[in-house]
Amino acid sequence: MKRPIGIIDSGVGGLTVAKEIARQLPKEEMIYIGDTARCPYGSRPSQEVRAFTWEMIERLLDENIKMLVIACNTATAVVLEEVREALSIPVVGVVQPGAIAALKVTTRNHIAVIGTEGTVTSGAYVKALEMINEKVKVESLACPAFVPLVEQGTYNREETYKIVKKSLDPLFGVSFDTLILGCTHYPLLHDVIQSVVGDHISLISSGEETAREVSTILNYKELLCTGIRTPRHTFYTTGSTKRFAAIANRWMEGAVTEISKLSLGNTASFSME
Numbered sequence: 118m119k120r121p122i123g124i125i126d127s128g129v130g131g132l133t134v135a136k137e138i139a140r141q142l143p144k145e146e147m148i149y150i151g152d153t154a155r156c157p158y159g160s161r162p163s164q165e166v167r168a169f170t171w172e173m174i175e176r177l178l179d180e181n182i183k184m185l186v187i188a189c190n191t192a193t194a195v196v197l198e199e200v201r202e203a204l205s206i207p208v209v210g211v212v213q214p215g216a217i218a219a220l221k222v223t224t225r226n227h228i229a230v231i232g233t234e235g236t237v238t239s240g241a242y243v244k245a246l247e248m249i250n251e252k253v254k255v256e257s258l259a260c261p262a263f264v265p266l267v268e269q270g271t272y273n274r275e276e277t278y279k280i281v282k283k284s285l286d287p288l289f290g291v292s293f294d295t296l297i298l299g300c301t302h303y304p305l306l307h308d309v310i311q312s313v314v315g316d317h318i319s320l321i322s323s324g325e326e327t328a329r330e331v332s333t334i335l336n337y338k339e340l341l342c343t344g345i346r347t348p349r350h351t352f353y354t355t356g357s358t359k360r361f362a363a364i365a366n367r368w369m370e371g372a373v374t375e376i377s378k379l380s381l382g383n384t385a386s387f388s389m390e
């Protein structure tokens with residue numbers, strides 16, 4: 118089945134999901150769109166997130182994708198349901214896989230979830246968790262400081278520990294046992310977050326679980342690539358291809374094949390190239 122898997126995100130953060138997909142499914146071809154010019158989505162009104170997300174999806178449908186992965190937590194939280202209803206191909210978001218993974222490991226059914234303002238406000242994780250287990254207790258916290266922290270590349274420093282500790286302060290004294298990293302960027306802060314909350318808390322990265330879900334669905338629908346071949350991936354960015362390439366090549370470790378510029382909506386005027 119030579120059709121590619123389509124992946125969309127607000128920017129480069131979804132590469133954490135793409136990398137997991139490439140690792141678990143090395144024969145699958147990916148087409149990725151990162152809306153870097155209009156990133157971040159996390160603090161935008163939901164109608165804007167909805168419109169931008171649909172623009173990316175429409176572009177990918179022209180590429181004959183066999184499946185769509187909404188790698189952005191904010192976009193998943195806001196538009197997944199309506200996208201699923203509208204498309205005939207399987208659509209996977211990052212929220213439900215994260216919720217299922219958390220419910221698999223929680224020992225006392227008490228889960229905390231951190232994400233962008235958009236993700237937390239939508240209540241998408243709470244809904245996904247309660248849908249599977251109505252007795253679950255959920256704490257939600259927006260951590261708007263985390264995305265800039267990762268993007269500044271300061272995710273290993275002493276100062277980072279302080280900012281993470283301060284952001285997670287509202288969760289102190291709350292007896293959750295599992296913490297969902299409900300944002301594409303947060304896995305890069307995994308070790309810092311773990312040291313702040315303590316080793317007794319299980320951290321869940323949605324990206325890893327999402328790749329597993331992609332694998333399960335492609336297998337079930339008999340859509341997996343099985344031949345002997347190395348796939349060629351394509352990455353589109355609405356922003357600077359140079360800056361996107363610098364991050365993608367470092368993060369994807371050689372898996373990047375081609376990076377192109379894409380215009381969506383009025384993103385041409387956002388461009389800094």
Ligand code: I24
Pocket residue numbers: 128129130131132133153267268269270302305356357360361363364365367368
């Ligand atoms: N990490 C992210 N975003 C950035 C960045 C980064 N700059 C350095 N690093 N910039 O997200 C966002 C805005 N850019 C994007 C590209 O086009 C122009 C605007 C996290 C990426 C997670 C896959 C640090 C850095 C890196 C490589 C890999 C990981 C990483 F350079 F955190």
Ligand code: DGL
Pocket residue numbers: 126127128130131156157158159160188189190191192232233236264299300301302
């Ligand atoms: N991709 C977004 C998410 O996972 C984080 C970056 C943004 O706010 O756009 O929620």
